[in-house]
Amino acid sequence: MNFITKISESEALRILIKKIALAAFVLFMGTIIVNLLIKWLKKILYRGAHNQKKRTLFTVLSSLVKYVIYFITIMTVLEIFGISTRSIVAVASVVSVALGFGAQALVKDIISGLVILTENQFN
Secondary structure (H helix, E strand, O other), X not given: OHHHHHHHOOHHHHHHHHHHHHHHHHHHHHHHHHHHHHHHHXXXXXXXXXXXXXXXXXXXXXHHHHHHHHHHHHHHHHHHOOOOOHHHHHHHHHHXXXXXXXXXXXXXXXXXXXXXXXXXXXX
């Protein structure tokens, strides 16, 4: 009984519970932001007729939005728990630059394809 009361009165436990609650709130807000941005993107892209080009563009842009927002959310949650994210962000930036140089032709083709889709050059 004495052990349980010591744990429940512990300041460290209160701080941990506050951090967990804040992390859950940040994750919840990140999910809401992703859903709102995807709905907004769908509303903008699907004006008029629905066709395969719009679906492709929506899929690419919605995936990009999801990954960016979730990355920011996870980095924020790690910072809440006291984990330094500087090294994670540095490694992610170096890896992305390396992939960018390695897949330069692929990235150029993807950007060209998106420009062709958005400008409707085939029609």
